[in-house]
Amino acid sequence: MNDLSTDTAGMDVAAVVADLGQRAKAAAQELALATADQRNLxxxxxxxxxxxxxxxxxxxxxxxxxxxxxxxxxxxxxxxxTQDRVAAMADAVDAIAAQSDPLGRTLATFDRPNGLKIDRVSVPIGVIAMIYESRPNVGSDAGALCVKSGNAVILRGGSESLHSSRVIVACLAQGLLAAGLPEDAVQLVDTRDREAVKLLLHSTDTVDLVIPRGGRGLVSLVQKEARVPTLLHLDGNNHSYIHQDADIAKAVGIVQNAKMRRTGICGATECVVIDRQIADQVLPLLRDALGDCELRGDDAAQKILPGIIPATDADWDTEYLSNIISVKVVDDLAEAIAFVQAHSSGHTDAIVTENHDAAKRFMTAIDSAVVMHNASTQFADGGEFGMGAEIGIATGKMHARGPVGAEQLTSFKYFVFGDGQQRP
Known part of the structure; x- marks a missing residue:
């Protein structure tokens, strides 16, 4: 079983990572041939x-x-x-099992004049290395999504969550064995040695894709060191823009939820942008609704709410992940778009307005993976998108963008069917 009880301190970490990769590669070949029923079981x-x-x-x-x-x-x-969070992990795994099979789908068909038939078919990526920080439930989500999509996965969680990760991976291995599938399809890098991360990033012979999920330090390391293709999950410096045509009560409720439901997740709003025409109405209500959340405002916000902390230039680019929010007052939609574009991390940004033309302009102009109208940014989550869970929010533009579920963990190849054709 993968429920290792000993640390790998003193071991040859390079050998450990190489062995994980070889075993994952072999498991991926078996998993690619497994039926949907086996993977779901x-x-x-x-x-x-x-x-x-x-x-x-x-x-x-x-x-x-x-x-x-x-x-x-x-x-x-x-x-x-907690018990509730473990129950939610299990529910997410069940939800992933209940989804339609992402593999073997015919994505397109071409009938050529020479009689060849060409199908573009969804297939697994192969071996995925998932590198994440602190949140042990990510291991459960990632493992389940990879199994569903026919990929083997090597999990390298934060060293702080090693004990939790061992038991979670053992549960996933138990499920694989019960279905007659190789337990090596989900493996844990069972060491706190940070060298293991670099070794995974260099594992071009065995790893097909690396997905980092964590802070800027982790992502910067991956960008610098990776020799394997990456699917980046960047930080969530998210904005909620309250437009002059917003329903004020609705706006206050949305921002309160977007910030305070859970402040430590990447979908939390970190900056609220407000049109000057309604700022004096909105800000006092918002301050009361946010409770113990610290507000850091620009000059205009400080005039409306004397005593709030002045915002610095650094605040506009900070993912707080805590009870802090920055406040920017703008003249109009154009200034709001320019400000959000300049400071967003490309994760999730929202507009609150009853003006649908303004909403369309904002959502079209903002170049983020997820853009929302009249909804909390905390809905930027694979579970809320109907994916059961997510392996992360991809903020790049290649292969996958936004919440990454099982379907986004597939590639495709071409099946060409002939009847003796020869090229002239």
Missing amino acids: ALREAAKALRARTDDILTANAADLDSISGKDAAFIDRLTL
């Missing part, structure tokens, strides 16, 4: 195992929490598992 059995081992997972998570110090509240929240 593996996921349903994994969900059962997660529920049955809830106490083990929580005990392991308690050990993770005991091993850290000096971390902020947002980090601790992301690391913490």
